[in-house]
Amino acid sequence: MKLRLCIWGVRTAWHTEDDGEFFCPECGGDRAYHRRTGTRRLTVLNVPVLRRGPAGTVIECTACHEQYASDVLLRPTTTRFSAMLRDAVHTIALAVLTAGGATGRPAREAAVGAVRSAGFSDCTEDQLLGLLAAIVADEGRYAGPGAGSSLGPDSFADEVDGCGSWLSIELHEALEPLADHLDPLGRERILLQGAHIALADGPYLPAEREVLEAVGRCLSLTLTDIDRLLEGAAA
Incomplete structure (x- = not known):
C-alpha cells in the first residue's frame, strides 16, 4: 500500500x-x-x-x-427584535393619543392594553399621560401650571394637536428600521394596532388618520394598502 x-x-x-x-x-x-x-x-x-x-x-x-x-x-438578535417591536407599538400609541385620542378613556385604555401586550407590562394610563405632557412641553405648546405634575386627560387636550416634529422624528426612528425585518403581514398588524387605538372612542379624527397614514408610510406600506387596512378596521 x-x-x-x-x-x-x-x-x-x-x-x-x-x-x-x-x-x-x-x-x-x-x-x-x-x-x-x-x-x-x-x-x-x-x-x-x-x-x-x-x-x-x-x-x-x-x-x-x-x-x-x-x-x-x-439581522437583529431575538432580544433586540422584541425590543424594537415593543418600542414601535409604544411610539404608535403615543402618536395616536397625541393626535387627538388622549381625551377619550376608551382610547387611553386601548393604548395601555396595546403597550402592555407589546412588552411594557407595567405601563399605566398615568405614565402615558405623563409622557404626552412631556412631549407637549418639549414642543413648547403647554405652558400651564402643573406641567411637571400629575395631569388629567383634559389638562392639555388643546395643546396635543399638531406636535408634528416629534411625530415625524419618533415614527421614523422607531418604525423604519423595524420594517426591514417584518414581512408585509407583520407590518400590517403593527398599523392595525394603531388603528384599533384610534377607533376605540369613535371614528378616526382627521389628525388620527394623518398619523396612521404616516405610520403606514414608515412601515413601507403602499398608499393603497394603508387605505384598505384603515377602512377595513373602521368597517
Whole structure:
C-alpha cells in the first residue's frame, strides 16, 4: 500500500478581532460570535512558509462554528427584535393619543392594553399621560401650571394637536428600521394596532388618520394598502 505525501498546500490562519451576540441562522437563535480575519499561507510539508494574501473577514458562531459574511449582523438578535417591536407599538400609541385620542378613556385604555401586550407590562394610563405632557412641553405648546405634575386627560387636550416634529422624528426612528425585518403581514398588524387605538372612542379624527397614514408610510406600506387596512378596521 502506497502513501501519498502532501508536500505543499494552502492553509488559512484565522485571527479573532472582536466578539458579540448575533442571530445564528444555522442554530436558529441568539448565539455568541467571533469576528475573524483570515490570512492564506502556503505550506510546505504542512509548515506555513509564505503569505498568499487575505482570506477576508467572517462571522463565526461559537456554538455551531458556521461562518457567515459580515452582513449577517444586520439581522437583529431575538432580544433586540422584541425590543424594537415593543418600542414601535409604544411610539404608535403615543402618536395616536397625541393626535387627538388622549381625551377619550376608551382610547387611553386601548393604548395601555396595546403597550402592555407589546412588552411594557407595567405601563399605566398615568405614565402615558405623563409622557404626552412631556412631549407637549418639549414642543413648547403647554405652558400651564402643573406641567411637571400629575395631569388629567383634559389638562392639555388643546395643546396635543399638531406636535408634528416629534411625530415625524419618533415614527421614523422607531418604525423604519423595524420594517426591514417584518414581512408585509407583520407590518400590517403593527398599523392595525394603531388603528384599533384610534377607533376605540369613535371614528378616526382627521389628525388620527394623518398619523396612521404616516405610520403606514414608515412601515413601507403602499398608499393603497394603508387605505384598505384603515377602512377595513373602521368597517
